[in-house]
Amino acid sequence: MTPAIIEMKRITKEFNHIRVLDHINFELLQGEIHALLGENGAGKSTLMKILRGIYQPEEGEILINGKAVTINSPSDSRLNGISMVFQEFSLIPSLTVAQNIFLTRESRSKLGLINDRIDEKKASILLHEMGVDLDPSLPVEQLSTGYRQLTEIVAALSQDAQILILDEPTASLTHTETMTLFGLLRKLKERGISIIYISHRMEEIFQIADRITVLRDGKNIITEQVQNLSIQQVIEHILGHKDVREIKKSTYLVDPTATPLLEVNHLNCNQEVCDVSFKLFAGEVLGLAGLMGSGRTELVQTIFGITPAQSGDIKVKGKKVRINDAKSGMKAKIAFIPEDRRLQGLSTMHSIKENFELPLINLRKLEKHKIFVDDHKIVALANGFVEKLQIKCDSIDKEIRLLSGGNQQKVVIAKWLSTEPDILIMDEPTAGVDIGTKTEILEMARNLANEGKGVVIISSELQELLSISDRIVIIKNGSIVDEMLRTEVKSEDKLHQIIQGAQASV
Amino acid sequence: MSNLNPISPSSDNSNGFSRFIKKFYWRDYVVYITFVVIFLIFSGSLFKMGFLSPNNLLNILRQTATISVMAVAMTFVLAAAEIDLSVGAVAGLASVTTAIIIGQFGILAGILAGLLTGVLIGLLNGFLITKVGIPSFLVTLGMQGVATGTAMWITKTAPIPIANETYTFIFGSGNVGIIPTLFIWTILALLIGHACLKSTPFGRQVLATGGNETAARYSGINTKKIKYITFVIMSVVSSISGMLYAGRLHSGRFQWGQGDELSVIAAVVLGGTSLFGGKGSVIGTIIGAILIGLINNGLILMGLEASQQMIVRGAIIILAVALTGRKTQS
Numbered sequence: 001m002t003p004a005i006i007e008m009k010r011i012t013k014e015f016n017h018i019r020v021l022d023h024i025n026f027e028l029l030q031g032e033i034h035a036l037l038g039e040n041g042a043g044k045s046t047l048m049k050i051l052r053g054i055y056q057p058e059e060g061e062i063l064i065n066g067k068a069v070t071i072n073s074p075s076d077s078r079l080n081g082i083s084m085v086f087q088e089f090s091l092i093p094s095l096t097v098a099q100n101i102f103l104t105r106e107s108r109s110k111l112g113l114i115n116d117r118i119d120e121k122k123a124s125i126l127l128h129e130m131g132v133d134l135d136p137s138l139p140v141e142q143l144s145t146g147y148r149q150l151t152e153i154v155a156a157l158s159q160d161a162q163i164l165i166l167d168e169p170t171a172s173l174t175h176t177e178t179m180t181l182f183g184l185l186r187k188l189k190e191r192g193i194s195i196i197y198i199s200h201r202m203e204e205i206f207q208i209a210d211r212i213t214v215l216r217d218g219k220n221i222i223t224e225q226v227q228n229l230s231i232q233q234v235i236e237h238i239l240g241h242k243d244v245r246e247i248k249k250s251t252y253l254v255d256p257t258a259t260p261l262l263e264v265n266h267l268n269c270n271q272e273v274c275d276v277s278f279k280l281f282a283g284e285v286l287g288l289a290g291l292m293g294s295g296r297t298e299l300v301q302t303i304f305g306i307t308p309a310q311s312g313d314i315k316v317k318g319k320k321v322r323i324n325d326a327k328s329g330m331k332a333k334i335a336f337i338p339e340d341r342r343l344q345g346l347s348t349m350h351s352i353k354e355n356f357e358l359p360l361i362n363l364r365k366l367e368k369h370k371i372f373v374d375d376h377k378i379v380a381l382a383n384g385f386v387e388k389l390q391i392k393c394d395s396i397d398k399e400i401r402l403l404s405g406g407n408q409q410k411v412v413i414a415k416w417l418s419t420e421p422d423i424l425i426m427d428e429p430t431a432g433v434d435i436g437t438k439t440e441i442l443e444m445a446r447n448l449a450n451e452g453k454g455v456v457i458i459s460s461e462l463q464e465l466l467s468i469s470d471r472i473v474i475i476k477n478g479s480i481v482d483e484m485l486r487t488e489v490k491s492e493d494k495l496h497q498i499i500q501g502a503q504a505s506v
Numbered sequence: 507m508s509n510l511n512p513i514s515p516s517s518d519n520s521n522g523f524s525r526f527i528k529k530f531y532w533r534d535y536v537v538y539i540t541f542v543v544i545f546l547i548f549s550g551s552l553f554k555m556g557f558l559s560p561n562n563l564l565n566i567l568r569q570t571a572t573i574s575v576m577a578v579a580m581t582f583v584l585a586a587a588e589i590d591l592s593v594g595a596v597a598g599l600a601s602v603t604t605a606i607i608i609g610q611f612g613i614l615a616g617i618l619a620g621l622l623t624g625v626l627i628g629l630l631n632g633f634l635i636t637k638v639g640i641p642s643f644l645v646t647l648g649m650q651g652v653a654t655g656t657a658m659w660i661t662k663t664a665p666i667p668i669a670n671e672t673y674t675f676i677f678g679s680g681n682v683g684i685i686p687t688l689f690i691w692t693i694l695a696l697l698i699g700h701a702c703l704k705s706t707p708f709g710r711q712v713l714a715t716g717g718n719e720t721a722a723r724y725s726g727i728n729t730k731k732i733k734y735i736t737f738v739i740m741s742v743v744s745s746i747s748g749m750l751y752a753g754r755l756h757s758g759r760f761q762w763g764q765g766d767e768l769s770v771i772a773a774v775v776l777g778g779t780s781l782f783g784g785k786g787s788v789i790g791t792i793i794g795a796i797l798i799g800l801i802n803n804g805l806i807l808m809g810l811e812a813s814q815q816m817i818v819r820g821a822i823i824i825l826a827v828a829l830t831g832r833k834t835q836s
C-alpha cells in the first residue's frame with residue numbers, strides 16, 4: 001500500500017470561539033490526487049491554510065512522511081515541500097507575471113542583481129508547458145481574472161513542491177485551460193507528487209481525483225475512493241441530504257417581433273468589443289460563450305457602463321439610453337455581477353452590510369428625510385438576503401475578508417439582486433459557490449426571467465450555461481460569431497466543439 | 507512571503523480571549539485610553555501649575571479649535587484614501603484675504619472672501635487630482651507653497667489687523683456665557699461631520715471609495731466626483747479655520763496655521779481613521795485633536811523649552827499612531 005505523505009490528526013480550529021474545524025482527520029497518500037469537498041464555509045480552505053502555515057490549530061497533530069512536524073509559518077510549510085494556490089489571489093498587481101512567479105526566488109546576474117530576462121525566459125517555458133499563451137513581461141494588473149489564476153497556478157507549480165494544494169484553481173478558467181491543467185496534474189502525479197484539490201465542480205472531481213474527503217460543519221464526513229461513489233452520493237454527503245431540486249429547463253419561446261428588453265446595436269469599445277449587436281427579450285436567459293480572452297467580459301462591462309462604448313447604441317425597452325458610467329447603467333435598471341469579487345465586487349475590509357447597501361444608497365432608494373440613510377431598512381433587507389442565500393456568517397456586521405470564498409460571492413449576488421433590476425448581467429456568478437447554492441442562484445435567475453425580466457449570463461461551466469440559457473451566443477475576438485437556441489445544442493461536448501470551432505475558423 | 511498570506515497570520519492567533527481583547531479593544535479605543543491616561547498624569551503632576559483650572563481647560567479647547575475643525579474635514583479626505591497637505595497654508599491665506607476685505611468692504615464681504623479662497627483652492631486641488639490625475643500628495647504639497655507664497659506676497663509678510671468686533675466675536679474671541687465661540691465651532695464641526703460620515707449617502711460613498719475604489723466604481727459610485735467634493739470641503743473648512751485664527755488673533759497673517767497639517771493628520775490618525783482609507787471616525791478625530799492640545803498645554807506648563815516640546819510631542823504622536831495607524835493586511 002502507498003504510504004501516507006501527510007496525516008493530519010484530530011485538527012481543531014476556532015475563530016473567536018466559533019469552531020470551524022472539529023477534530024478533523026485527513027490523510028494524503030504519496031502520489032494521489034485527493035479532492036477535498038464541502039459546502040461554502042465547511043472549513044476546506046482553513047484546513048489547507050493550517051498545512052500552509054497560515055493558521056495554527058488549537059489541537060491536533062500533523063505528520064509528514066510519518067514524522068510529527070510543527071508548521072508555524074509559511075516558510076516552515078515550504079521547507080516541508082508544500083506549495084499552495086490560494087483561493088484568494090495573492091499576486092502583486094504591479095509586478096509582471098514572471099516577477100510574481102519567481103517572487104523571492106529571482107534569478108541573479110553575476111553581480112548579484114536580479115535579472116528579469118532569465119526569469120521571463122523560465123516563465124515562458126513554464127507557461128508554454130501549461131499551454132498558456134501569455135507574455136510573462138506583462139504586469140499582472142493588466143490581466144483578466146482567468147490569466148491571473150493561471151499565473152497563480154504556474155507560480156505554485158514552479159516551486160518543485162512534493163505536495164501541491166490547489167484551492168479552487170479552476171473557478172475562473174474555461175474548459176480548455178481546465179483540461180490543460182488536468183493534463184499537467186496527471187503528469188505531476190506520475191512523478192510522485194501528491195495533490196490536494198478543492199473544487200465545487202463535480203464533473204472535475206470524477207475526472208481527476210483518486211480519493212475524496214467531504215467536510216461538513218467542520219467534521220470529516222467521509223474519505224473514500226472515487227470509483228466507489230456516484231455523483232449523487234457525493235452530493236448527498238456534501239449537503240447532508242438528498243438534492244431534490246433540479247433547475248426546470250425552460251420551454252419558453254421568445255417572440256422575435258416583440259420590443260426587446262435590451263437591444264444593442266453596433267457596439268464598439270477599444271477593439272475589445274467589435275460591432276456587437278444582439279437582442280435580449282423579456283423572459284429570456286441569454287448565455288454568452290467563448291474562450292478566455294474572447295471579449296465576453298469586456299462586452300458586458302461596456303453595456304453596464306464600466307468602460308463606456310465608443311460608438312453604437314443601447315436601447316432598453318425600445319428607448320435609447322446613454323450609458324457612460326455604472327450609475328447610468330443602474331438607472332437603466334441593469335445590474336451587473338462582476339467576475340472578480342475581491343477586486344470589483346466587494347470592499348473586503350468592510351462588513352457585509354456596508355457592501356450590500358452601496359448600490360441602493362447610490363440609487364437613493366434608502367433615504368429618510370431625504371438626507372440620512374435608513375439603516376433599519378437596510379438591516380432588514382440585508383438580513384433577508386442572508387437568510388435567502390444562506391450566507392454563512394454570525395452577523396451582517398462581519399467583515400467580508402473573514403467570510404469563506406463562496407459566501408463572499410453570495411454577498412455580491414445579494415447586493416445586486418436587492419436593486420430589483422430589469423436586466424441582470426452575471427459574469428461567472430457561481431465561481432466558488434457550492435452546488436446547493438449554485439442551483440439556488442441559477443433558479444433565482446430563472447425566476448427573474450419568468451417574471452418578465454431578462455438575464456445575460458457568462459459562464460465557463462458549459463453545463464451550467466446549458467442548464468439555464470434559452471439562447472446562446474458565441475463570442476470570438478470581441479464579435480458575435482454564432483447564435484443558437486439551447487434546444488439546438490445536443491450536449492456539452494457539442495457546445496465545446498462549437499466554441500473551439502469558432503476560434504479555429506479565424 | 508507576506509504576500510502569500512491572504513489573512514495576516516498574527517490577526518488570528520487566538521490563544522484565548524485575552525489575546526482577542528488586546529488586539530481589538532486596544533486598536534479601536536487607543537485614542538480614548540491615551541486621552542484618559544495623559545489627562546490623569548497631567549492632572550496629578552501638573553495640579554499645582556493649575557492644569558485643572560477651568561481657565562486652563564477652556565484655553566486648551568480654545569487653542570485646539572482650529573485644528574479640530576480642519577481635522578473633521580481631513581477625516582473624510584483620509585477615509586477616501588487621499589491626503590491634503592495644503593490645509594495650514596490655505597488657513598493662512600484665508601485669514602489674510604478675510605482681513606483685507608473686511609477692512610475695505612465690511613464683515614459680510616470679508617467672510618465671503620475667506621470662503622471663496624477655500625472654494626477656489628479646493629476646486630483647483632480637486633481638478634488636478636481627479637481630472638489631471640496627479641497624486642494628491644504632490645498637488646497639495648505644491649499648493650501649500652502657492653497658498654503661503656500668495657499670502658506673503660499680497661501682504662508683504664505684514665499682519666493685517668482686524669478692527670471689526672462683531673467678526674472677532676463670532677470667529678474666535680467671544681464667549682457665550684462662559685463658553686468660548688471657538689468651542690461652539692468645534693461642536694458644530696463634530697456634529698455635522700459625524701452625522702455626515704455615519705449616516706448620509708455621501709459619507710458611505712467616501713468610505714466605500716477609500717475601501718476599494720474599483721469595487722465602489724462597479725457599485726455605481728462616481729469615485730472621482732466623491733474625491734473632488736472632499737477636496738473642496740477640505741479647503742473650505744481650512745479657510746473657515748483660517749478665519750477663526752484671524753478672529754482669535756485680531757489679524758490676518760500668512761503664518762496662521764503654518765505647519766498645522768501635521769497636527770491635523772496626526773489627530774485624525776490618532777482618532778482611528780485609517781491612513782489607507784476605508785475607515786474613519788469623526789468623534790475619534792476630535793478626541794485626537796484635543797489630545798494633541800492637551801499634550802501641548804501640559805508640556806508648556808511643565809516648563810519645557812520649545813525644542814524639548816517638539817521632541818516629546820513628536821515621540822508621543824509616533825507612539826500613538828503606531829498603535830492605531832498600522833496597516834492591517836487585507
Ligand SMILES: Nc1ncnc2c1ncn2[C@@H]1O[C@H](COP(=O)(O)OP(=O)(O)OP(=O)(O)O)[C@@H](O)[C@H]1O
Binds near residue numbers: 039
Ligand atoms: N480569519 C477568520 N476569522 C474568522 N472567521 C473565519 C476566518 N477564516 C475563516 N473563517 C470562517 O471559517 C469558516 C470556514 O471557512 P473556509 O474558508 O475554511 O471555508 P471553505 O470550506 O473554504 O468555503 P468555500 O467553499 O466558500 O471557499 C467560515 O464560516 C468562515 O467565515
Ligand SMILES: [Mg+2]
Binds near residue numbers: 044045087167406
Ligand atoms: Mg475556501
